[in-house]
Amino acid sequence: MTLIWLIIWLTFGGLAAWLAGRWSKLWPRWISLFTLGVHLIGLIVLWVRYPVELSSIGSSPWFVEFSTPWIPQWNVNFHLGLDGFSLLLLLLTNVLGILAVATSWKEITYRVGFFHLNLLWILSALMGVFMALDLFLFYFFWEMMLVPLYFLIGIWGHEHRVYAALKFFLFTQASGLLMLISILGLYFVHGNNTGVYTFEYNQLIGTAMLPQTAFWLMMGFFMAFAVKLPMVPLHTWLPDAHTEAPTAGSVDLAGLVLKVGAYGFIRFLIPIFPEASFSIAPIIMGFAVFGIIYGAILAFAQTNLKRLVAYTSVSHMGFVLLGIYAWNQLALQGVVMIMIAHGISTGGLFILVGQLYERMRTRDLNRMGGLWETIPRMGRVGTVLALASLGLPGLANFVGEFLVLVGAYKVNPIMAIIATLGFIVATVYSLWMIQRIFTGPNEEGWQLADFDRRELAIVTAIMAIVFWLGIYPQPVLQTSRRSMEILQEYTHMPQQIKTDQVDDRFSMTGPAPIFIDNGYDQNEVEAQ
Numbered sequence: 072m073t074l075i076w077l078i079i080w081l082t083f084g085g086l087a088a089w090l091a092g093r094w095s096k097l098w099p100r101w102i103s104l105f106t107l108g109v110h111l112i113g114l115i116v117l118w119v120r121y122p123v124e125l126s127s128i129g130s131s132p133w134f135v136e137f138s139t140p141w142i143p144q145w146n147v148n149f150h151l152g153l154d155g156f157s158l159l160l161l162l163l164t165n166v167l168g169i170l171a172v173a174t175s176w177k178e179i180t181y182r183v184g185f186f187h188l189n190l191l192w193i194l195s196a197l198m199g200v201f202m203a204l205d206l207f208l209f210y211f212f213w214e215m216m217l218v219p220l221y222f223l224i225g226i227w228g229h230e231h232r233v234y235a236a237l238k239f240f241l242f243t244q245a246s247g248l249l250m251l252i253s254i255l256g257l258y259f260v261h262g263n264n265t266g267v268y269t270f271e272y273n274q275l276i277g278t279a280m281l282p283q284t285a286f287w288l289m290m291g292f293f294m295a296f297a298v299k300l301p302m303v304p305l306h307t308w309l310p311d312a313h314t315e316a317p318t319a320g321s322v323d324l325a326g327l328v329l330k331v332g333a334y335g336f337i338r339f340l341i342p343i344f345p346e347a348s349f350s351i352a353p354i355i356m357g358f359a360v361f362g363i364i365y366g367a368i369l370a371f372a373q374t375n376l377k378r379l380v381a382y383t384s385v386s387h388m389g390f391v392l393l394g395i396y397a398w399n400q401l402a403l404q405g406v407v408m409i410m411i412a413h414g415i416s417t418g419g420l421f422i423l424v425g426q427l428y429e430r431m432r433t434r435d436l437n438r439m440g441g442l443w444e445t446i447p448r449m450g451r452v453g454t455v456l457a458l459a460s461l462g463l464p465g466l467a468n469f470v471g472e473f474l475v476l477v478g479a480y481k482v483n484p485i486m487a488i489i490a491t492l493g494f495i496v497a498t499v500y501s502l503w504m505i506q507r508i509f510t511g512p513n514e515e516g517w518q519l520a521d522f523d524r525r526e527l528a529i530v531t532a533i534m535a536i537v538f539w540l541g542i543y544p545q546p547v548l549q550t551s552r553r554s555m556e557i558l559q560e561y562t563h564m565p566q567q568i569k570t571d572q573v574d575d576r577f578s579m580t581g582p583a584p585i586f587i588d589n590g591y592d593q594n595e596v597e598a599q
Contacts (some may be wrong), residue, residue: 073117074137074151075397078198079109085191092184099187103172106191108428113164118158121550132557133204134158141208146269149200156337156554159200159407159547160284160330163414166536167326171319174422178318178429179227186227189219190319197327201334207270208255209339210247213295213331217243220320220328226539228315230418235308235315242308246298257343258470259493260284276342278560296340300333300388302355303362313381314434318425321377325384325421326414332386333410336395337558346561347565352396355477356486359396362389364489364591367496371503376434379504380420383460386493387468393490394475398562402478403555404548408471411547412540416459416467419533423453427508427524430519436504441513446521450509452530461501462494490542 084106091098123133131154141149153161171190178184196219199212217240225236242597254270261278262268269275280288298305309329311319342346364383373379385411394406426449443450459466462473470496480487522530540547 072137073113073135074202077110077113077202077435078195080113081106081191081195081198085195086189088191089184089188092182092187096180096183098359099184100172100176102168103187103191107169107172107194108163111162114158114162115163117153118162118550121155121158121328127319135136136204138204141205144208146267146271147207148271149208150205150207150271151199151208152204153202153556154557155550156334156407156550156558157201158413159328159550160334161198162196163330163411164194164201164327166532167322168238170418170422170529170533171322173423173525174322174527175317175319178425181554182226186223189222190323191329192219193223193323197331200331204272205270206257206272206275206339209272210251210254211304213247213250214244216328216331220323223320223323224316226310228320229317229360230315232312232315233309239312240526242298242305246295246305247290249291250295251291253288256284256288256291260288268325272339282346285344285347286350287346289340291343292335292340293337296332296335299335300329300392301332302358302392303386303389303403304364306362306385306447307364309385310378310381313384313421314375314377316573317337318421318428319509321381321421321425322418325381326418329384329388330410330414333391333395333406336392337406341398342393342561343468347394349398349562352398353483353486356398356483359389359392360486360490362386362392363493363529364389364496367493371496373499374436376436376439376504376508377424379422379436379500380417380424380583383497383500384413384417385418387417387460389493390475390490393479393486396477397475397482398559399478399481400552400555400559401474401481403558405474405476405478405587407524407551407555408540408544408547409468409475410471412459412467412471412537414538415533415536416456417453419456419530419537420460422533423449423456426522432518436507438515439517440511440515441507441509442517442519443509444513445517445519448521448527451521452534453509454505455534457501457505459541465538467537467544469541470544 081390084102088099088102091102100509132154135153136151138148138150143145172187172211193216196212196216200209200216203212221236221240225232228235248483257278258268258270258276260273260280267274309393312324316324321430335555360408363386364388370379370382370386373382391406391409394402462469476487478492
């Protein structure tokens, strides 16, 4: 029941905060902070107990697993599982949730209880997404995440919040429906082949189907995950949503919601449709490299500070997509590191932007400049976060991006070489951002208050994690290693295909296993 309580605890915490908001604006904040604090302790206990050495042996990849019938008529189960990959994302979700509550302490002044209800329910749904092992259940949590995030942007956002909220909802809902169609198609294909109609992840891996069928079913999943990631050119909802969202919403969007797309690619799309996925890998890697450079150039072109940080996420997620389709141990380990490091560093940048906006009531870079003299602590923190964003060695993002580039080079050297240009453009926009905000003349005569104790505690925690991941990433790499190995093994599982289901490309006299050969070397030297 541990996994059930990880979801239920946040759900009831949100309800308690909502009810408490009727009597006080302060109680919902403390209830949310207490709920997430207890939740974090439970996750840390699970991490300490996680058997890193024992996870390399044994038949089950799941450290903790729970399953019970949910809708027996359709063979839908409430099936949750936790491995190293999921555990790291749960920890990231919780940490960023705490930071989101802390940073909205003074920013949110009306309907405070309802705000914290939506915030905690987003986190609860994310917990379900990262643990669901039944595809129907996965889709349920996927959709559950959208509604509170829509409210978060639409109610507590800025000037054009309704437009941004609707755009976000339409993009994600439409792509989600395509995924639902593919889930149902996979359900019936597997049932026709085996006589067992199921949404179980472990049973659907290795489902036999014709290449054309696999391709079109894969595309439904692909569109949902590519929009969430987001992949260029499906990214246009992201800058608007980030710009109009409150700070807590931006932290959740950049740090967590984008990671759902990457998680879907790694956990579901490639293991279930390996051959179809690898057939388009060069094309998708091309889109990934284009997104790295395109997002970085657009970031440099912005005058709105929040849009600038939003476009940096498009660039960083290009590295994630590149590593996913390289699909070797080095690249996948790098992807996990980028997912966590980007969540912390970019979440920190959005928090910094929110703190500046609270003081200046503007995000226009043309009105900024010379702020280092008046807010030196904020200047130092902003510089470190900008250096982390550009991938400076010793800070969090460098480890992941370096591993992705090395892993991608083993698969497609040209793509990896072009992707390194992203480091150059990232250096330009990161240093330009710091120069525009903190150096030069203070033409408008800003006199601002520096960090208070609450804000200083927030940025201290962020800085500590950024340096820790950059200097000693081994705990993250070790925790995720076995999960990535098992996912790679799934793509080499034999598929039993009947002769009347095989097209002319295959020749056999009877049922025989077909081993998927994607041309990738699975005996990669481990990064660590």
